[in-house]
Every structure is written in structure tokens, then in C-alpha cells.
Amino acid sequence: MTDSLLSRRALMRYGAYGAGAAALAGVAAGWDRLTGADIPGRDDGSLVIATLGSAFNPEAQRALRDGFREVHPDIRIRINPVQAYDWSDFFSKILTQIAAGTAPDLVYVATEGVQLFAQRLGVPLDRWAKRDAAELRTYFADVHPSLVESMMYEGSLYQLPVEFNAADMYLNSRVLERAGADLPDDDWTHDDFTTLLRAMKRSNGDRFTPYFWTNRLWGGVVPWLFANDTNLLTESKAPGGDWLWNSFYPEAQRRGRGGGYRWTTPLADSDRVTEVYDYLSSLVQEDLCTRPEGGDGRNLVGVFSTGRVGVTPAGGFWAGGLHQAGMKPADYDVRYFPRRRTRRHQFGAAGYAMLRTSKMRDEAWEFIKYTARKDVMTQLFAANQTTPARRSMVDEARYRETGPAHWQVFYDTLDKIPTTGPIPAPPQVNEVEQLLIKHTGTALASPGAVRPALRRLQGDLEKAMEREV
Amino acid sequence: MTNTEIRPVGPEPSRIRRSRRNRGTGQPRKASESTAATTLRTRGTRLLAVLFLAPTVVGIVVFTVVPIVGSVVLSLFQWDVIDDPRWAGAANYREILTDSTVLVSFRNTLVFMVLAVALQLLIALVLAIAVNGQMPKWLRSVFRSAFFFPLVLSAASISVVMKYLFNQDFGPVNWLLGTVGVPSVPWLTSENGAMAAVVLAYVWQQFGFSFLLFVGGLNNIPKEVHEAASLDGASGVRKHLAITLPLLSPTLLVASVVGIINALQVFEQPYVLTAGGPGDSTRTVVMVIYETAFEQLRFGEASAVGVLLFALIMAVTALQFRLSRRYVHYQ
DSSP, X not given: OOTTSOOHHHHHHHHHHHHHHHHHHHHHHHSOOOOGGGSTTOOOSOEEEEEEGGGSOHHHHHHHHHHHHHHOTTOOEEEEEEOOXXXXXXXXXXXXXXXXXXXXXXXXXXXXXXXXXXXXXXXXXXXXXXXXXXXXXXXXHHBOHHHHHTTEETTEEOOOOOEEEEOEEEEEHHHHHHHTOOOOOTTOBHHHHHHHHHHHHHHSOTTOEEEOOOOSTTTTSHHHHHHTTOOSEEEEEOSOOHHHHHHHSOHHHHTTOOSOEEEEEEOTTSHHHHHHHHHHHHHHHTXXXXXXXXOOGGGHHHHHHXXXXXXXXXXXXXXXXXXHTTOOGGGEEEEOOOBSSOOOOEEEEEEEEEBTTOSOHHHHHHHHHHHTSHHHHHHHTTTOSSEESBGGGXXXXXXXXXXXXXXXHHHHHHHTOTTOEEOOOOTTXXXXXXXXXXXXXXXXXXXXXXXXXXXXXXXXHHHHHHSOO | OOHHHHOOSSSOHHHHHHHOXXXXXXXXXXXXXXXXXHXXXXXXXXXXXXXXXXXXXXXXXXXXXXXXXXXXXXXXXXXXXXXXXXXXXXXXXXXXXXXHHHXXXXXXXXXXXXXXXXXXXXXXXXXXXXXXXXXXXXXXXXXXXXXXXXXXXXXXXXXXXXXXXXXXTTOHHHHHHHHTTOXXXXXXXXXXXXXXXXXXXXXXXXXXXXXXXXXXXXXXXXXXXXXXXXXXXXXHHHHIIIIIHHHHHHHHXXXXXXXXXXXXXXXXXXXXXXXXXXXXXXXXXXXXXXXXXIITOOHHHHHHHHHHHHHHHHHHHHHHHHHHHHHOOOO
């Protein structure tokens, strides 16, 4: 026997080590997991509300907290502003808190996460909404049914929308003037849009980009898909929801409404989707727009306000940002998204979702109702950093100081174009968005890349949609 | 075999015996007294050593060993944070080994590692030799601080700035290139450009560490060796190739081991600069772990990817040490 061979004793020793390690691993796997909730004193009995950090400024948060305390002195609340780059990042952080055993009671959730939260974490608000129907009637009368429907899942209501943003088109007045162009008509088309971009390109220098867009689910490729009467995923509506429509909306407004959206089979390699990508690819090749990876909303206000960008899709939230960047109401304006086969727009909305882990559900409902009050929303959205879900709040007084001149577009996108719908956000939304971003980048990388990239997108989306979330 | 060949290293037994005398009197100690004292002293020393080492060992066990074991265990389960974990066995490994995104991320990470570590070591070495040359002491301090400074900055914040700098349409880098007639480079929007931008951003921040190691290593090389080579007529380049590099090889080994381990775990730069794109061209393994775990709620699969990355890092590091036997020279 040589030294390199194991002796029987050594073999037994290593075997014992292995068995010990396996036993330890087994014990570790079977052990009740310690979480943040096990830390003494961590739970102070407050209703914990997680908001996207940048959604409300500290002053607004204070107003929210103090105002609620006045109405409900018996309910202690703690606002937990979670700093995040976007909704996907925000959801990741909330899920991390849930994994850590320190789940909030309420989470501010946008359309991107409505179905994910509803399916896995949320509590339907139906019984409270029915109970307090009289109190909620003025709210629903003031809120477009499309927004409410986007917060429903399989027949139940999961959130009361307090804000939304449809993807309309912002135009820089100074750039328009240099191009010798007027503000486009309400009913402008893709062709008008291309002509305008070419005129802008001709009249501005090399370091100018006529159209700036961000590669993501909201405001990226999807509004172009909507305008071409298609979508990323096959769209249908769940049955149910009559309890809500019959209680709060007149006949004309409840026609065709259901129990929330369903997004199923991917459509990425369909002809209409390909048409859209071919169009965007042609804009990129012609140097009329940023490549998808180049678009980053973080420096967008800067480049738009300094006249280095002519047009960009955005919602009412941009009015506040441009005002802060020093733009006067006359320096920019807003129009509908240019139509192709339809004028359908996309929107995203947000509200508070109640988590199943909450032990303070009645208190949480009181908070949800409180935040849907007009006086509270007026305080929260004073800076025009979003479009209020209440129609009556989108008025001339709100936009007098910030602009734009055609502020009516924001709510008219819902009222005058009733087909306008939410972004396709199934429970698998995070993976869907990642795939969309990734393959859109590849599709627009070079001429001829569109079809292969869309075929791969289709395949990956099919896998993602089959995956249980 | 002779006695001299098997003699153990150390003092002769007779000398040891002679040294065992009572302090003060100088008289030889009794055998039992001497053994007991030695045992006690040894036990005390051992206890002290254990006491001093215990906090570190506990820290390593709690914060390193347990998470590693936890990841290995978790890689055998399906877990989405919300529900209890379910046994999956090797299914997670099968899934990730057939996932093109995971495989591409390993390829990207290896390409990134080779480019980033090579560039980082080269820049650090050249600058260390330059700073170690003839220059005023204060200027040397300025350069050392300047080169080390990026290392103390947050990688995420640097990447945000870099994203602006490398922006094809509005970034100063392309503007500067434009002033000398170089056409606009699609830094973040083409596959090669994006990888180049990520590597440059990473190297810019990281080379300061290798630079400091090299400066220390260069200072340890005796000046006489270089002087002797000069007297023999060796040129500057020859001296660096024949003297500096071989004598610096232990430092090079440390810098490359640390550099490779860090590069294999790169996350912030590609995540912020390119989000892994265009397509998957800059998606790294740690990005895939983050996305799979925290964005897709597939913690089991993410752990399996983590275990593979751990194995890769161990393998590459072991290979480096193995190769070092041939290429590293200790004085």
C-alpha cells in the first residue's frame, strides 16, 4: 500500500465527517428559520407602510402621517420609504423584507406588480369596499374605470388607484421652433412623427437626438405596440367584478369591464410586433432616436430641458420634473402618442396593496381609504410628480405654474380614448420585463437583427409564462 | 544510512536538557516539576491562542461557512421566499446547466476576468515602476493617493457617472474623441463597446490595489541587484524583465489571485452601466444570481449558480497556486 491510498481508518474517518456534515445540513435545512421578526422589540405595533422612496417627498410623507394620526389617533403608522431605481427594483427590496420576516402591512404597488402581489401576497379588498360602499362612491365617481380595472385580479379588487401615468408624447418647444414645425395635431400618425424627427435632425447639430426613449415595460416599445393594435402578450379579461361595476359605475362606463386583465400567450414574433420593431430599427439606423440601451431616464430631464432632445414619451409626472429643471410652461408641450392602426395608449397606475402577512388588516384598510381622499391626494401630489387618479384634480390650476399648456391630454388619454389600457404585467412581470429589455436591445443592434431577436424573445417569454410564480 | 542524515533539525537533546534549570538558582529542575510547568505553560499559551482566535473563527464560521453551507443546501431546494422550500434535488443544477443565459454569463465573466485582470495588472505595474523612479517625494505621494483614490469610492456611484461619460449621444468621452476626429463610439450599445466600457470602468477603479502592492514589492527589491546589473551593462528594459519581474513574482501572484477572485464576482459595473446588455453581452454570473433570486424569486436556482461560481473561483485559484510553483521566485 502506498501513501496516496486511503487507509481503512482514514476512510472511516472521512465517512464520519461526511455523515456529520450531511446531518448538520439536514438539521440546518429543517430548522425553523430565524427572521427579523424574531428580534425582540422589532414589532412596535405600528401599521407599516412601504412606499417607493421617491414617490413622496419627506414633507408629503409627514403630512400623510400626521393627517392620518388626526383622523385615527388609535392607529400608529410607520412609513418605510424604500429607495429604488424603478418598480422592479422596489419589488425586489420588498420581497427581501418579506424574506427577512419584516414584511410591511401595506405596499405601494404600481401596475407592474399588481398581479404579482395579488397572486402571491395580497389581500382582496372586496369585503371592505362593499362594506364602505357609501363612503367610496365619490371616489369611484372621480376615477376612470380603466384605472380601477387595472387594479383587479381574477374578479377581486386589490388596490384603490391613487395615481397613474399614460405614455403621452412631450415635445420641446425650442426644438420645434428651430425645426420650423408647429405642435402636431391631436391625431398625428407615425408618418407625421417620422417627418417631424427628420426636420428636427436637420435643424439641430450632430449632438442632438430627436427622439429619446427608455427601454423598459412602461414607455419603451409597448406604447408603439398598443398604437399598432397589438401587445406583448395575448390580452383578455377575467370574469367577475360585477359587484364593483354594478355598485359604482353607470351602465355606459361598466360595459365591457371584467374582473381584471389576463395576459397569456406571448405575441413577440407576430407580424404586428415585428412591424413595430422594424419601425424603431429604422429610426435607430437613421439616427433619429437613441438606441435602447442609451436611453436612461435619469439624465433625460437634463438633456430635454437643455434642448438636446426633441421628443420623448412621458406621463404627467414629467411636468413637475421639467418645472424643477427650470423649464417654463411655454418651453414644452404634450400630445397624444402618434397613432398607427389605433390610438390606443398604455398606462401604469399605483395604489396601496394590503399584504396577507398583515395582522392589522382593518387598520390597513382605513389607511387605504384615507389616501384615496381628495384632500390627502391634493397634498401628496402638489408638485406634479405624477397624474392624480381623480379626474377632478387634473385641472388648469394644477398645471398653471408648471405647464404644459395641453395638460388636458393627461386625463383625456383615458376619457377620450377609452381603449387605453394598462401595460402587460402578469405575475411573471419581472422576468417578462427583463426579457423584453434584453431582446429589444439585441433586436435593434443592427439591421436584420429584428426577426431572430423576436423569435428568441418569443421562446423565452413562453418559458417564463409557463413558469409558476 | 548515517546518523547525520537522520539528525532532526534543532538544538541537540543534551542542550535542551541543560536549559531546563530553575530560574534564580540555576539548579536543574526536578523532572516532574519541569514537565508540569511546561505542560501548564503550554496549556496557558494554547488557551490564550484559542481565546484570541475564537472571535475570528466564530466570525468566519457564522459569516462564511454557514452561508456557504446554506447556499449548497438551498441549491437543492426550490424556494420563492414566500412559501416553504421544496426539495428539488439536482433539478436546479440541470435547469441552470441548460439555460443559455447562465452559460453565456459564465463565458462573459471569464472574458471579463481575463481582460480586466490583465489590463489592471499591466497598468498597475507600469505606473508602480514609474512612480518608483526618480521623482520628488511629494509628487510620489500625490500619484500614490491619486491612483488609490478610486478604490475607496462606491462602485455603483462610479458606474452612474461612467454611464453618463460613455453615453453615445451626450457623453463627454465621445465628445472628446470627436474633437480629434474619431467617430462616435457606441460604448454602451454595441456588444464589444459595452464590454470595453465595463472593463475600463472596473479597471479604473480597481488598479489602485495592485498598484499599492507593486509599490511595496518594488521597495523590497534590493537596490544592489539593479546596481550590479547596471554595472554589467543591462539596459532599463532588460533590468525590469530579468530582475524586477522575477523578484516581484510573489507580489504578482497575490495581485493576480485577488484580482481574479474580485473580477469573477463583478456586479456593480455591468449592472449599472449596461444592465447586462446589449442582449446578454455583459451579463455576469453574479448578475444572473441577483436577477434569478431577487427579481424572479428562484432562490434555489440562484444558489446553484452561486455554488458553481464558488467552485469556479476555487478551481481557478488552485490552478494559480499550482502554476505559481513554476513561475514564482522567492528570494
